[in-house]
Every structure is written in structure tokens, then in C-alpha cells.
Amino acid sequence: MTKTKFEIFDALHRGDGPLILCNVWDGGSARMMRNLGAQAIATTSAGLAWALGMADGNKLPADLLLHAAATIVRAVPDLPVSIDMEAGYSDDPAAVADLARRIVATGVVGVNIEDGAGTPDLLAAKIQAIRAAVGPGLFINARTDVYLKGLAPAGERAAEVARRAQLYTAAGASGLFPAGVTDPNEIKYISSSIKVPLNVMARPGLLPAADLSKLGVKRLSAGSALPEYLWGRVAAIGGAFLQDGVSDPICADPMPYRDINALMAGVSA
Known part of the structure; x- marks a missing residue:
């Protein structure tokens, strides 16, 4: 079958x-990413918002998120796609569940949803509402910002992540994403404390994938690292071109037009 x-x-x-997700x-x-061998596709909320000229941080209108989801699914019809829905763009679990149902209708098979500055109980309620609305198939990756936002004192963060993980998995989460954790001992502690796949995010000093696997990590995400890198490069060479009008730097080491166009040729309008 x-x-x-x-x-x-x-x-x-x-x-x-x-x-590994870029x-x-x-x-x-x-x-x-599909052309480079990606097994699945996941979005970065920051990169998506910036590409639309908007700030990251639960500010994206739902219709733009849904359009982006549909566009990405269309571009990679043979791969599973997961969409970052941030905190669900609402504090109302019913509204969040309705958005998740609309996301799934585009062909998406996974979502990320985060606690951010909200309470763990609120995210648990959102996860429970999503699961009730869409059924068992959707992969709900519960992101906790304990590390990124310093929601517990240093030295107590792994234990706080494990505590939140119990709430989120009981509510129906498929995976746990403590974004920002890098310490190997803390990663191992978290992975041994949870019953769902552990996702970590690329950060300076993070161990390579092979070593992370030995600690129990099942998913490694690039997060917003790629668009941050690209924006940095564009700012540097674009700024220089605006100042001096010298063409060579902005024409150096490109992916040729014909290759890019050939890559996109299989995407229907």
C-alpha cells in the first residue's frame, strides 16, 4: 500500500x-531544496515574512500564509511540506484550529506552533484544538521558546522544557522543538525525558547531525539561518553597487540564469 x-x-x-530541513x-x-536532495520541506516564518516585506512575530495575515503554503506545496508536489504557523496568530484555540484546518487543506502535512511569550497551558489548548479539528495524521511540532526567550534560569531550562513537553504531548503534539538549545548534556536530558521526536535548530556551536543523532535528536532545522545569510550578502553587495556602480561584485559566482530558470520550469503557473 x-x-x-x-x-x-x-x-x-x-x-x-x-x-535535516533547510x-x-x-x-x-x-x-x-528539493533539487538539492531534501526529503521534506519546512518553512521559516521569519524568511517568509521578510520575503513579503513584513516583520516576523505573529504579524502575517492568514491569507498570505495560506497562499504561501499552497504555492510551496505546488512547487514540490512529491515532498511532504510543513508550515510554521508561529503561535497560530490568535489566542483563541478555536481560531487557531480553524487556521490549521485551512492550512491542511492546501496539502500541508505538518505544522510548527510555538508557546513564545504565552503560557504553556495556552499552547496545550491550541494543540488540543488542532488535533480535534484535523485528526491524527497532521504532524504537530510543538516549539517551546524556553531557550530563545530565557523563560527559565540557566541551568533549569532543560527541566522546564521537559515539563512543558508533558503538557504538549498529552494535548496531541507529535514532536518537540526546544529552539535554541545547544548544550549536548541538556539535549540528551531532554531527548531521554520525552516520548516524541526531538527537533533542534542550527545555532553556532551546535554539534553536527551525526553527533546529535547519538543524543537522540530526530530533526535538525536550519530555522531562519539561510534567509539571514542571504539578506546579509544582498545588503553588502547591493549597498556597494548603489554607492559605486561597479558591476563585477554583484555578477560574481552566480547560479546561472539558465540553471535557475530550468529549476523552476517544472512549476506550473
Whole structure:
């Protein structure tokens, strides 16, 4: 029997090594990652917002998120796609669940949803509402910002993540994403304390994927690292071109036009 994309995406979190995701921000970047061998596609909320000229941080209108989701699914029809829905763009679990249902209708098989500055109980209620609305197939990756936002004192963060993980998994989460954790001992502690796949995010000093696998990590995300790098490069060479009008730097080491166009040629209008 042929597996559904829901089943394929879940299985990718059960292998020996971590599922590595270079988070994308539009159909073109999704197409690029597919061409480079990505097994699945996931978005970066920051990169997606910036590509639309907006700030990250639960500010994206739902219609733009849904359009982006549909565009990315269309660009990579053979791969499972997961969408970062931040904190769900609402504190009302019913509204968050309705948005998740609309996201799934675009062909998406996974979502990230975060606690951010909200309470753990609120995220648990959102996860429970999503699960009730969409059923068992959707991979709900519960992101906690304990590390990114310093929501517990240093030395107590791993234990706080484990505590929140119990709430989120009981509510129906499929995976746990303590974004920002890098310490190997803390990663191992968290992975041994939870019953769902552990996701970590690329950060300076983070161990390579092979070593993370030994600590129990099942998913490694680039987060917003790629668009941050690209924005940095564009600012540097674009700023220089505006100042001096010298063409050579902005024309150096490109991916040729014909290659980019050929990559996108399989995407229908």
C-alpha cells in the first residue's frame, strides 16, 4: 500500500539519523531544496515574512500564509511540506484550529506552533484544538521558546522544557522543538525525558547531525539561518553597487540564469 505524505513525514522522524530541513520561504526556495536532495520541506516564518516585506512575530495575515503554503506545496508536489504557523496568530484555540484546518487543506502535512511569550497551558489548548479539528495524521511540532526567550534560569531550562513537553504531548503534539538549545548534556536530558521526536535548530556551536543523532535528536532545522545569510550578502553587495556602480561584485559566482530558470520550469503557473 502506498504511504500518504502524512505517513512519510512521520516516518522521516523515526530513522537512525536526524531529518535535516533547510527551511524555505517561498516556492522557489522550496524547489531549490528539493533539487538539492531534501526529503521534506519546512518553512521559516521569519524568511517568509521578510520575503513579503513584513516583520516576523505573529504579524502575517492568514491569507498570505495560506497562499504561501499552497504555492510551496505546488512547487514540490512529491515532498511532504510543513508550515510554521508561529503561535497560530490568535489566542483563541478555536481560531487557531480553524487556521490549521485551512492550512491542511492546501496539502500541508505538518505544522510548527510555538508557546513564545504565552503560557504553556495556552499552547496545550491550541494543540488540543488542532488535533480535534484535523485528526491524527497532521504532524504537530510543538516549539517551546524556553531557550530563545530565557523563560527559565540557566541551568533549569532543560527541566522546564521537559515539563512543558508533558503538557504538549498529552494535548496531541507529535514532536518537540526546544529552539535554541545547544548544550549536548541538556539535549540528551531532554531527548531521554520525552516520548516524541526531538527537533533542534542550527545555532553556532551546535554539534553536527551525526553527533546529535547519538543524543537522540530526530530533526535538525536550519530555522531562519539561510534567509539571514542571504539578506546579509544582498545588503553588502547591493549597498556597494548603489554607492559605486561597479558591476563585477554583484555578477560574481552566480547560479546561472539558465540553471535557475530550468529549476523552476517544472512549476506550473
